[in-house]
Amino acid sequence: MLEFLEISIPYTDLLIADLVFALIVLIVGFIIARVLVSIFKKMFSKTSIPVLVSSILVQLLTILLYVAVLLATVSALGVSVSSVILGLSAVIGLILGFGLQDTLTNLAAGIWIAVLGPFKVNDNVTIAGQTGSIKTIGVMATELVTADNVFIMVPNKMVWNAPIINTTRLPTRRFDLTMTFKLVNNSEGTVKAVMDVLNKNPVILKTPEPKIYISNMTDATADLQIRAWVSQENYAVIVNDVKEELLTHFEK
Template sequence: MIPYTEWQVSDLLFAIIILIVAFIVARVLVSIFKRLLNRTKIPELAASFLVQLITALLYVAVLLAFFSALGITVGSIILGLSAVIGLILGFGMQDTLTNLGAGIWVAVLEPFKKDDYITVSGQTGYVKDVGLMSTELITPDNVYIMLPNKMVWNSAIINMSHLPTRRFELTMAFKLLGDADSTIRTVMDVLKKNPDVLQNPEPKIYISNLTDATVDLQIRAWAGTEDVGLMATTVKEELLREFDEK
């Protein structure tokens, strides 16, 4: 007998063997579940959320199998867990369940996908993952942000990656090449030469200020969403080189 318990050493060894086997079986089942999900058209974030949920449930089952092997009545454990959940709710700590529910809705409705660039609850970054309790973002300067799922679900979600094209804007001062119209035509020629600047919708150029020697132009052009982050810098460099040669 093990001191201070009603278990024999053989009972404990048997329970540990059950625990190890159940854990291995759970890992195998999770692996099979992942492979099955990969064959479906379920979005990556939703699949990741489902895997985490199934993994958590299987690990609970593993623990219940371990306690059962020790001769502990599983029903009493479940009753105890129910009491704990009741205490959590009673003490106003229902945020855990709220985050879980919000995570389910985010995974199902999919307002964003993995690697989308979003702004949510005042934070901006690339989506890394949606977990059972939180959503993970990585900022462009590689800072990790973890937001509770309820904050994500209860706030406006701005997804900069959702649509295939986006508009970028530049405001620059140029020396006049004869007159404002000639200057605008030169700027437009630079925009048309760049293969990453879309011509449909076509670029727009507006005069914001005009002097005897210079003209301030507001440039609005479109690019593919994956390119738009660099386009403003690239076009600006091309325009500077073009006007330096004039």
């Protein structure tokens, strides 16, 4: 066995023993790297660091550990690590110069989005002219799903450079409704009748209180602008519910 390990590999200055040792370093190094990555994942999960930030940090750590393992393997083969590092630096610099500017911009934007947190998964947003629900906040891009179930992927640099409209960020939201009503005695009676319906709706918040404005009026009708506040989870259905309640009330 010892004689076999001392056999030289043709066209190189390496022995089979050197190759076996380098292979052992590679395998053990990858195992240690995976264990360390798993430990860091568990550590990050117990902190208040945003999920996207911890994901980016884990990915960067994984890359660094794997590079370290490869360098250790190369060193075990007797190759100068400094020359390998210089070669990698040159290659990386060339790649960055030709094609990774946008990639790095998206990565940096993704980090800022994760740190500042302008939205989270399932928020309804409008970003760069695209409206939908946040499906995934990725390192390179943000994924949306529209109301009609269309998938949209927006690069993070576009997300960062555009206004972000988040309609579900705050706990309450105001809805506006304009309807035409037959006059109940006079305009004041009509406004009071509408306000009675709003006050009886348990979903509509009492603070801030509902507001009703007369936008137009004829001898028989009044156009009313209704503004009231509801909690975020009730916003999607409140307009139709209030319309039905008002129509039913005025029909009676």
